[in-house]
Amino acid sequence: MGSSEIAVAVVRRWLALALEVITAHEEELGRLDAAAGDGDHGATMVRGLRAANAAVEKTSDGAGRLLIEAGAAFSDASGGASGALIGALLSSVGRALSDGPFDTATATKALQAGLSMVMRLGKAQPGDKTLVDALKPFVDALAAQPADQPLPAAWRAALPAAQAGAAATREMAARRGRSAKLGERSLGHADPGATSLVYLLQAMEMALAEKCE
Amino acid sequence: MGSSEIAVAVVRRWLALALEVITAHEEELGRLDAAAGDGDHGATMVRGLRAANAAVEKTSDGAGRLLIEAGAAFSDASGGASGALIGALLSSVGRALSDGPFDTATATKALQAGLSMVMRLGKAQPGDKTLVDALKPFVDALAAQPADQPLPAAWRAALPAAQAGAAATREMAARRGRSAKLGERSLGHADPGATSLVYLLQAMEMALAEKCE
Amino acid sequence: MTKLYNNPADFREELIEGFVAAYGRFVRRVPDASGVMALDAPRPGKVALVIGGGSGHYPAFCGYVGPGLAAAAVMGNVFAAPSAEQVYRVTKAVAGDAGVLYCYGNYSGDVLNFDMAELRCQEEGIDVRTVRVTDDVASAPRGQEDERRGIAGDFFVFKIAGAAAARGDSLDEVERLARKANARTRSFGVAFGGCTLPGQSAPLFTVEPGRMELGLGVHGEPGVQSSHMRPAREIADLLLDALLADAPPDAGSTVAVLLNGLGATQYEEMFVLYKDVHRRLLAEGLSPYKPIVNEMVTSLDMAGCSLTLCWLDEELTPLLDAPCASAAYINC
Amino acid sequence: MTKLYNNPADFREELIEGFVAAYGRFVRRVPDASGVMALDAPRPGKVALVIGGGSGHYPAFCGYVGPGLAAAAVMGNVFAAPSAEQVYRVTKAVAGDAGVLYCYGNYSGDVLNFDMAELRCQEEGIDVRTVRVTDDVASAPRGQEDERRGIAGDFFVFKIAGAAAARGDSLDEVERLARKANARTRSFGVAFGGCTLPGQSAPLFTVEPGRMELGLGVHGEPGVQSSHMRPAREIADLLLDALLADAPPDAGSTVAVLLNGLGATQYEEMFVLYKDVHRRLLAEGLSPYKPIVNEMVTSLDMAGCSLTLCWLDEELTPLLDAPCASAAYINC
């Protein structure tokens, strides 16, 4: 299997695993969102991932193209803030991935493009208690890995940064998104978007382990 | 104190005691009505008796006139089926009472007039699970008392017939009033109107004991 | 659960005051009485349609007072028919020279009090007639249609009678049309939860989780039968089975449709249900005419809904379509 | 609690289908999109007002589509903003030659998706502008008005923008008037109980017996403060204190008033509360203009209500009074 076939297999497997993991945590994500938001984050993510999986079934293109399609389908099916942002994340990672070898450097560059798209659209800064608080530390940690580290290992090594970032949202007062209006009341609960982002990254860790190692 | 002053005192005292007793049972009457009706019988009776008490404060006429006024005030404040019927009962008893001595014979005749007014208006027959099932046995039992029996004793002797009549409504399926629509579902609960009528009659027993004995 | 009140004993008085304050562009208070009247009542040469009943059913009854609809509504306490005295006073305030039609749901308390008022008005030379709404098929079997109680079907009967009165029809004619509208109207409802009277802490009845009540009333009376909860499409069939089995003898194929919410049921849910109702109506060869999916006759904050069909004909349709303006229903 | 559904995943689709089946006299489905459009859209020479947001707020948003009101509504899933793709498709379907105004409540998800659609439409040469409704004083302090979320004030902004568009005003002008209406509109709400999403068994939040939440949102977001339950007259004062302290700088003395129910709160209760609101308005020297006490922007079956004031002037009043016709609001 060449690098680009592997990438395709990873993306497909990741979407399938992500749907599994998020579905298993749908209730938890809903509860986190209900604490200060409108309680639909679990349902929204499941809806989006179902549509993303359905979309890639119909496509036989490269990994980048798959992610672009998955992102569009995710956004359209999810709606809401997370639909727009995660969909844009997938699509811009897909666009940045293009051809090239499927390695740590490529993935890092693609994720950096995704991160800046998410921050440009959502205008959230680190500390605003959003999914950016999990995504940015992860992307930074990935970028800090030795360039020759294989992607599965680099990914695994970067994961704790995402988890720590998501956990830290517990102590933050929301400044973006629905729960921003609640200010103080959002304290003490982790941000649902940051939490689900960690699940997405964990699903990718598994997909990489299965398909690349 | 002449017979007519006693009658006035009895009516006033009865209205006051009736309000006390019914207020104490407001919740119970509401619950009975909720079983198959609309749950407002306790509140309706309290509202009516409050208004009746207020009405007689302003009047200094004879007992008959007091009851007529009390009935009109009761009906107007209560509304609903029991408002119309109990108000009409009071008023027609009041009209039939007029002058005459305040004794068992007079009371019996007045109550018979009241009973037939209630049955004419409401078109309920015994066994239909209404207040008629408490009122008619009581009036019949009062009529069966020796003519020279003093009113307080005659009243006391007739009360068990009302209580038995009200208790028997538990086994009846409603055919009149709101709960009629529920047919079988009304089985097993005493009729609220029959139940409250027994409280009214008991209050009168107390009033007669206080003022005539 | 009723949360907004000051003293529960003043609930009716305060609600009338608030209603008149808000909707003074349609109604004014009947002086010294528990009711509201249209700004232009009494209307010379026109029959006065007087509706009413207990409170707790808004928009019924005060929401339907105005040009092309009722001349007045008599308002009782929550779930208690207004007294005969109040019905009488309101009637006196709006009776013109063309007579009065009483229209209300068929409940013992309303019948008693409106009948007593009718008698008294007739003694004073006012020509009063009465048409009781009896649309609820759950409340008495076929053959005993007159014993049935009135629920959301009130709306169609009021609308048709009000339009006939506004057109200048005679009292005989307004009465005939109201009676005809009622005879061609059928409703059936389901409840998912009870309602609580102002000042009380427990609901009138409760529905166990996973169950529903069929044939509920609009006063928190429990239904006539209990069933396990079902998907919307089965509920649509259940409602329509009951109504179609009871279609009036001379039914045509055009039906006015009202899917009525009782208070706590979401509009979105009702649209989901209506989708299945509509499909079934078409499958039965019926043409739904200007359907209404809304809260038209409520029961405090009860969860549930009812479906009403009114079989139209060339006489009733223009009356349903006639213009009217009131706090809760405007047609133009 | 949502009781009527088939498959929760199909809830939005089924509700759109049911809505269009019931109210086909006002709207039709936008082909291949999650939304409904007025029968006469696109309207040549007229600005197209496009509104929208998550479902669960009926009559917002689809209930306000029709002549004199919105040209279309984009409908998301329950409490989820519609996707940019759907906003784009609906816009394409109704854009005439006079441009498009987006009007919606200020929530992160709606902003993201409508903004992305706006960009895409502009790239295609359609002139799209946006006015976000930000009436909820509880959601951000003075000085940060633009950060506030939109709740029942939606109604006044939609009505005024829709009337300006129907009159044939230019896009600049419709945008200016919508912005002005929003700048002069303030809301504040209280909740007594949470709401439950379709298919879920627990409510989004609960309010303890004897307590209430101040400054609730319309998505089951809990309030910004909790308080013990109070009599209606104190709640009226509480609502008005918050609104009057935040009156717009150039406020006159005539205010449009909306006492909006969130779903499970009884109309009768709202009238009791309105009585105290009205008295207080008069005592403050304000003239309530054609008050509305109704459910205009709901939050599924949440118990609670909000009070909205829109300070009118000679420019806004005729727009509020202009005729319109839609499933949920008719003016004539």
Ligand SMILES: Nc1ncnc2c1ncn2[C@@H]1O[C@H](COP(=O)(O)OP(=O)(O)O)[C@@H](O)[C@H]1O
């Ligand atoms: N402007 C934003 N920038 C970044 N992330 C955001 C923004 N707004 C919302 N989010 C993320 O979206 C999550 C909520 O997603 P979801 O509940 O699906 O959407 P909605 O808020 O529309 O209901 C939040 O927990 C937060 O992480």
Ligand SMILES: Nc1ncnc2c1ncn2[C@@H]1O[C@H](COP(=O)(O)OP(=O)(O)O)[C@@H](O)[C@H]1O
């Ligand atoms: N037609 C009738 N004749 C006699 N009694 C009746 C009739 N209708 C109702 N009642 C009595 O009224 C009682 C209910 O009173 P209430 O709850 O106050 O009035 P409503 O039924 O109008 O809510 C019933 O329990 C029954 O005893």
Ligand SMILES: [Mg+2]
């Ligand atoms: Mg959310």
Ligand SMILES: [Mg+2]
């Ligand atoms: Mg009762």
Ligand SMILES: [Mg+2]
């Ligand atoms: Mg009653």
Ligand SMILES: [Mg+2]
């Ligand atoms: Mg949402």
